[in-house]
Amino acid sequence: MSTNADIHEKSTFADIEQYREVIGRAIALSGTHSFEDVQQGIERGEFQLWPGNESAVVTQVQDYPQKRALCVFAAGGTLAELATMWPLIREWAKQQGCKNAFLVGRAGWARSFLRAEGWTPSALVMETAL
Secondary structure: OOOHHHOOOOOOHHHHHOOHHHHHHHHHOOOOOOHHHHHHHHHHOOOEEEEOOOOEEEEEEEEOOOOEEEEEEEEEOOHHHHHHHHHHHHHHHHHOOOOEEEOOOOHHHHHOOOOOOOOOOOOOOOOOOO
């Protein structure tokens, strides 16, 4: 699996700390990770941090038996800035051997700049508390 160091200079806790609010809002819906979990995942190289001026994206390369995929784990900030960040992320993912990218997020993403970039809704995610 590729590490964060493969993309950028080694990220530090300070690097991600400035994106606490943006990333925190993005992960709040799922309840699967705290900000500290994401921070530690970036430090361990399990997640990749893509920082912008007002925005941030966190990705994870996931290996499956038939292909490698890029999971856009969290994204927040301004749509305009995120739109400028996607081409760099896409090219990096291709270089890592990813065949596709996916995200699980709010329905509004289906109406965002991603549609023009070729993203289409492909599944329904449902959940229930146990």
